[in-house]
Amino acid sequence: MSRIGAWFRGAAPQLGSSSAPSQADLRARRLATLQAAIANTSLIMNDDIDGAEKGLREGDSPFHLLGLGICTFMRSILGFEKEIMLEASNRLTACENSAWNELKRAQREAKPGEDRIYPPGSEYALVIADAQLMSAIIAVLHESLTEALKGFYKLRKAFIALDEIMQAETAYLKKKGLHSSSSLSNGQAATSSSSTPSGRLNGTDDTDTDLEFEDADEAHSGGHTPLNYAGHLAKDSIPPEKQLSQLSLNSKSTTRPESKKTSIPVSSSSAIPDSDIFKDPVDIFIHSGVNMCFGSLLLLLSMVPPTFSRLLSIIGFKGDRERGINMLWQSSKFDNINGAVAGLMLLSYYNGLLSFADILPSDQDVEKGAFGGYPKARCSALLVQMRSRYPDSGLWRFEEARVLANSRKLRDALEILKDNRESKMRQVTALNNFEMALVSMFVHDYDDMRDNFLRCVELNDWSPSLYYYIAGCAELENYRNAFHSTEKDESLIHLHKKKADELLRKAPTLAGKKRFLARPLPFEQFVARKLQKWEERSKALGVDLVDAVGVSPAQEMTFLWNGTRKMQTAELKLSERALSWDRLTASGEARKKIKEEIDEQASRDVCRAAVERELGNLDSARELLDSVLAMDKMAFRGATKDDYALPAAHYEMAVLAWIEVQKPELRGPIDEEDEEDWLYEKVEECQSWLDKVAKWEAFVLDARIGMRVQTGMDTIMWFKKGHGWTAA
Structure with missing residues (x-):
């Protein structure tokens, strides 16, 4: 049972006793517990997950248990390791049970008529929702369909709980005279009537959380402390791009002409935190946490491919990308673990998922308020903020490299990634190495591409099949380079051919060991089909396996990771040559049949x-x-x-x-x-x-x-x- 619970249920004092803690003492202890848990959990974002766990084990409150759950969750989700996923699930279940007991106790002991933003025990309801969300993600990533279905059930419960907390916040703020933002009056408001199973997130005035606050007095901003208002993201006179001098965020895209119609304005954030409203540490924890959790959910659901999103909509889930992103920006303004996770989610979305897309608003449209594009200045400011809060973390340097790669500065990105090779968190090292492997592929550095993907096998077990396959693709390109070289080196040709054959043949033998919703990973299916195709062709044409390969598989991988969008002309020209039929190594008749x-x-x-x-x-x-x-x-x-x-x-x-x-x-x-x-x-x-x-x-x-x-x-x-x- 939690330490907080012990405080609340202490024996009733005898008459005349002065040893019983006052309500003020109980509250002070409660806040100290919350702040200690948050401070220790925040160490994760500075690559000190061991230090976080050590500090969190000193307490047994739901907040400490949540922090321990987050530590294990981060280890499991970054490394895709099944054993750690199981440990995370167990910790999160313990956290959920502890928080449930404290929630009920807080509700029983609440005094009626108190003027509070959130219902009694909302901090514990948030902890439960946090734990349920992480459990749901782990369950969905699990190889069992049964576990995945349990995960969706937890997801539904978390949706409902978070929605109730947000409705309470909205009702309180409206009671204080705050009103919906005018920027949402032209139909901009979120319309996610089916965003939750309870149908509460319907974009109406009753549930709209995109509220308009007054800016906090700059005199109150002060220095950063874990639970205080952090102020605006870009309040410095020096632009954030200048603060990250190694990053170049200059736009090269062109704008479309002004329309005869007026574009709908888009608010850049759901709300500006007001220090007069969110000054209580518990309220700050709830407000930043709900925005982070709900924002992440809405964003992730909005990214689900159309075929799967139709299935989710049947059971009551529908994403809302705009609202989700706005909520994450709101949470990121707070200097605590919730703000850090929200910032990481935003940077992962903009530098990662959005980099796969091509149909986006232009940079100029984004500057004018268009939603859906890449807000370079704002992301740069967020990165500056996170680097200053967590200077020892490789996560933020990793994000810097991705900013450069998305700006077509692949060589500069590689320099940062190479300097960021080792982290105290092996999972961060794995992420950094995988990105380095991709960038090496995009710049056609096949030796580094091979070595980096082979190192991925050592760092995590997400998909060894894919890692070996792409490493084999790199060796295949080396073989083709040697084969078509004007200075024939038979030993080099044989060496690369043998290595390519070895790596490519090994890839399908490891496919199918990792599953998603009881199905093989799509890329592993892709790899297995490719090797089956080449083996059948090899037998039919009477050529070796590597000579039976047609289109450059490295260029296929580049297309599927949208690497061409990050290339400059020199790299694009190399890709153009790599896709020539002249690169094939099969004999004339076999080559003709492959091309047909x-x-x-x-x-x-x-x-x-x-x-x-x-x-x-x-x-x-x-x-x-x-x-x-x-x-x-x-x-x-x-x-x-x-x-x-x-x-x-x-x-x-x-x-x-x-x-x-x-x-x-x-x-x-x-x-x-x-x-x-x-x-x-x-x-x-x-x-x-x-x-x-x-x-x-x-x-x-x-x-x-x-x-x-x-x-x-x-x-x-x-x-x-x-x-x-x-x-x-």
Whole structure:
């Protein structure tokens, strides 16, 4: 039983006794317990997970148990290690039970009529919801479908609890005279009527949490302490980009012309924390925690691919990306563990998930308030803030590298990643190494690509099959380079060929050991199909396995991780050469038969189209995609066919249409009065391509393509609203 519980249920004092603690003493102890737990838990964000666990074991309150659960959860989720996941589940269950007892006690002992923001025991309800959310994530990542279903049940309970806390906050603030933000009056408010099973998050005034606060007096900001208001993200006179001098966030994209319609303004945050309202440490913990938890949920659910999101909507879950992001920005303003996790979620979203997408608002539109794009200045400010709070953490340096990579500065990103190789947290080291492996692939450094992916096998067991496969792809490129070199070195050719064969053959033997919702990981299915295809082709053509490979598998991986979006012209030209049929090593007749395979042609042309698009050759890209779209759909059906190529070609056509929307110089001469009609037709064209992919039957990599499609559909929705083409 918790230490706090012991305080509350202490024996009744005898008359005349002076040893009984007063209510003020009890509250002081309670706050000290909460603050100690938060301070120790925050050490995780400074790469000191061992120090966090040591401090948290000194207490047994629900807050300490939650901190221990977070420590184990972070170890498990960053490393995808099954044993640690089980330990995390057990700790979180213990935390949930302890918090439930304290919640009931707080409700029984509450004094009626108290003027408080949240109902009695809300801090424990938040702890329970936190534990349930982490348990749900672990359950969904578990290999058992039964466990995953239990996870969805916990997710539902967490949704309901968080919604109740937010409704209480909204009711209190409205009672104090605060009102909904005017920026949401034109239909901007979240419309997630099915966001929770209870239907409470419906975007109406009764549940709208996007409230307008007055800015806190700057004189109150002071220095950072774990539970105090941290002030605005960018209050310094020096721009955050300058503070991160090694980062270059200059935009290279062009804007679209101003529309005849006025774009809908978008609030950059759900609320500005008011130190006069959220000054109590418990209230700060609840407010920042609810925004972090609920924001993360809404964001993650909004990223689910269309096919899976339809299933989730049936059982009452629907994401709301805009509201989720706003809530995370709100939480990130607080200097505590909740704010740090919210900041990490935001940076992971913008530097990670959003980097897979192509159909986004332009940088200029984002500066004007457009939702859905990459707010460079704001993310840079957040990174400065997190680096200053947690200077010893490799997580934030890792995010700096991803900012550079997304700005097409891959070489600079590699320098940071190489300097950030070792962390006190092995899970952070694993993340850093995986990113370094990807960037090495994007810059065509095949030796580093091979070595970094092989090191991934040592650092975590997420997907050894994929790691060996991509390492084999690197060796295959080395083999092809040696094979086509003007100075033939037979020993070098043999060495790379043998190593490529060894790595590629090993990959499928490890596939299927990790599962998601009782199914094999999509990339491992992809790897197994590839190797089966090459082995069958090798036997049919009478050539060695590595000579039976067609389209550069390294370039396929680059396309699937959207690496072309991060490349400069030099790297794109190297990709263009790597995709040439001349790179094949099979003999003349065997090469001819490989080139004749429909899905092989399609995969190559889709990858080439992405390269041509990034080089600015849109007509060439469209011509390549037209050749794929003309292919018979039935030719892509089969146990070893590359079934991703055709839906990917449809998605690429949507990207080309969107580029024309955003770049006025590509439109040709258009009368001003016809411009709106032209824009409407192009946006509808983009939408139609996305709709086709969203409704596509299941294929191996539908989740990976689906994430890009979902982001594109959100962007189209924003654009249409801004032009008055949809109902408010």
